[in-house]
Amino acid sequence: MAYYRSVGVVPRTRHTAFRDPSTGSGRSGPLRYEELMGEEGFSSDSTLLYHVGVPSAVVDSQVWDLPDLSTTPNHPLKPRHLKLHDLAAPGSTDVRVDAVTGRRLVMGNGDVRISYVLADEVSPYYRNAVGDECVYVESGRGTVETVFGVVSYRTGDYVVIPRATTHRWLPGEPSRLYAIEANSHIAPPKRYLSKYGQLLEHAPYCERDLHGPAEPLVETGTDVEVLVKHRGNGPSGLVGTRMTYATHPLDVVGWDGCLYAYTFNVEDFMPITGKIHQPPPVHQVFEGQNFVVCNFCPRKVDYHEGSIPVPYYHSNVDSDEVMFYVGGDYEARKGSGIGIGSISLHPGGFAHGPQPSAIEASIGVEYFDELAVMVDTFRPLELGEAGLAVEDPAYAWTWAGRGPSTDTSDGDGTAVFSNS
Ligand SMILES: [Fe+2]
Structure with missing residues (x-):
């Protein structure tokens, strides 16, 4: 992320005792638990978060079977046209679909996967430990609850969620989501950034156009499940785990840093x-x-x-x-x-x-x-x-105006060319 942000309450000095001031005196309340979430081994952007509970307190871990992530080579080589709206039509099924488990893989390689979903259901808590996600909202509106707080989304937004951010999607209306999942980080182009990370004057957008959480989200609860997508040895190189946390992972009273979820709308x-x-x-x-x-x-x-x-x-x-x-x-x-x-x-x-x-x-x-x-x-x-x-x-x-001259079927007798 390009710039510093501070949300909620953080201690004056990092890595010092930070207690809940609402119970006991300022020196006797329960400690907050500090978590550093940082990229590239303490050598890039990071954020310090202050949890009510212990962020590593898990009580169970089970296999989460990921959706079908198999891929087929584009061979023989040709340009392709895929009609994503044929994947899902509003009201076409009684099955409610969420923005995480309902994603279907459209294409991908070893660096990035593109999936699509028409979501109308609250998703499970989820984090992608493989890479950042950039989800383009083709249509719809709603919110994403994250460990950093809540971001609202609407048609035309890119919702950028850093690697390993625990979050869930809550559509306010059926939402068509085009999920770009990286195996790396996703950021503004380097040529648009100053040597210190500010967006430069020739960039086509600026920091005012990036919208992060405005206040913390402090949830309570016990035995909270989180679906974790992470690196493994499966056919896609990805596997899933369902972790259960003793206390709610979205329990952060404050954070500050340069790493957080945000939105950017294409209109800007x-x-x-x-x-x-x-x-x-x-x-x-x-x-x-x-x-x-x-x-x-x-x-x-x-x-x-x-x-x-x-x-x-x-x-x-x-x-x-x-x-x-x-x-x-x-x-x-x-x-x-x-x-x-x-x-x-x-x-x-x-x-x-x-x-x-x-x-x-x-x-x-x-x-x-x-x-x-x-x-x-x-x-x-x-x-x-x-x-x-x-x-x-x-x-x-379609560029030539006609298809193969010797075989105009796709193998099952169906004509494959129509001069549109
Ligand atoms: Fe092109």
Whole structure:
């Protein structure tokens, strides 16, 4: 996290006796239990939290079987179109789904996983000990209760939750959540930060746009279960454990530091535009190890008299590109069958760009009403079970206007090409 924050009550001096002032005299009340939550072995951002109970007091530990995290290589190589809204429709089932156990894996690799869920139920307490999470709220609103306090979320928010933050999701209405789970940390791009971590003037957002908890959340209770996703030797390299705590883990009366959960709304991203087409890095909002997160927001576009506002064809020689289309009408994908709720995967080793008709149509256009979230990864992405379940097999052939000339079926006699 980029900057210091202090919430609730903390002692004047760190690592000194800090007692509950409401019982006994100031020198005889029960001690608070100090926990340092820090990154990179005491060498990066950290926060000091003060618990009512002992944060390590567990009374049970059982296996938590994670959802299906198996993946299938994108082979034979082709661009993919996945229709995430086909995964879940509001009211389509009586089963209530929560934002943690209901996630379904769309795609992933050894650095990052992308999952999707339409959540309408309070989740279990949960922490991801594998990496930071950046959950984009496609639609919905609610709150996330964390060990740092409560953050509210709404449509267009990125909810950034540091590794090992105990929390739970409480949708105030059905919420479509696009979960980007890193195996690393997720932070603003380094080039936008001063050497001391402040967002610089040329950054497309600033600290005022980041919203952390405003006050502590002090829960009480005993034998509280927390689902922990952590590193292991399973097929995905991930395993789960259900830990039971003697006292409530969300019992922090105060904390201070630079590591905490926060939200950033895509509306507060100030697009960087130019006289001619600007490359994807100007749309970057976060980065993790071996991947970046960008957003393409509604914006005025290029003002050179001969400019072509949609992108030129480009080869991602070092990365796979995942676009999630969440608002407006994405100019470069017109004619492809892609709509709101779609994902496109354009892998490395394949030059991609606009559908041909979109190029001519964009000339002279002054404003793009489009909203999309992009994840670019430096290692190839594989498809999860949810991604495979909602693929539009015609997409790969939409630039050419026709599919395979010798075999127009997907193997079961179903035509796979429709000229959308
Ligand atoms: Fe691209």
